[in-house]
Amino acid sequence: MEEPDQTPRSGADGRSTRWEAHRARRRGEILDAALAAIDEEGPEVGVRRIAERIGAPRSAVYRHFRDRADLDGRIRRRALDSLLAELGPTLEPDGTVLCAIRRSVDAYLGWIAAHPQRYAFLSAGEHGGRSPDTEGTKAVIAHRAGTVFKAVLRALGKDDAGLAVPLASGLVGFVDATVDNWLAGRPDTAASAPLAEFLTRSVWAVLDGNLRALGVQLAPDQRVSALLGD
Structure with missing residues (x-):
């Protein structure tokens, strides 16, 4: 019986790694924007204002965080x-x-x-x-x-x-x-x-x-x- 192919799918793995790196960078941008917003507007700043700083809709922030508690x-x-x-x-x-x-x-x-x-x-x-x-x-x-x-x-x-x-x-x-x-x-x-x-x-x-x-x-x-x- 022929052994199953165990060769890693390097292409798929590479894309996954790049995607995770992209998500990590994006999360970092959002967090930096949040800190800048807090510095200017205070600790009660809303998610919409954070999203505006990265030029994205509010929903884009929640693609990277489960909810407001996770973001905070x-x-x-x-x-x-x-x-x-x-x-x-x-x-x-x-x-x-x-x-x-x-x-x-x-x-x-x-x-x-x-x-x-x-x-x-x-x-x-x-x-x-x-x-x-x-x-x-x-x-x-x-x-x-x-x-x-x-x-x-x-x-x-x-x-x-x-x-x-x-x-x-x-x-x-x-x-x-x-x-x-x-x-x-x-x-x-x-x-x-x-x-x-x-x-x-x-x-x-x-x-x-x-x-x-x-x-x-x-x-x-x-x-x-x-x-x-x-």
Whole structure:
């Protein structure tokens, strides 16, 4: 009996790959248009306005997303990716301890100042609460910060006793809640220097207190690289 032909249909596979690549590009264009629309018109912008930006009817948007909830979830992830791109590098150990804290705070507040409507969109989330995507991003930020805390304690010969990640999560939550409260007063986001100073001092105070409880006295002008032995 002759064996069935198992040769891949390269032509069909190639067309499928090109089609998927085209769809991915189109989804990216729609998401970028959505972010631009949110930046200009606010978090309640409609799908029709998004479609107009890509020169397509409203129905064309829904060919790439299941429904509005799916679209909103993808927009949130796109916005959060841009936040992580700004904030991620500042979570690497560099400079003095206090400068490292201030750099992260400045990056976070700088992103909000540059994209206040995106932040409002993220803050609104789903059904009036924070979305799983937003909470997941906060967990990623806390994990990265917690990894640095663990490395510092390990370099100092201390067991973190399971403190590093909860400490990082608490600090991320504190910063997030403080910024939300500050923005609720509708301040000029360009005048955020006092808030940045407050957050920097507060984060340092919490870190210092917990380090002292572990028997570690750390100067705020100590270089993080020296602590890690780099």
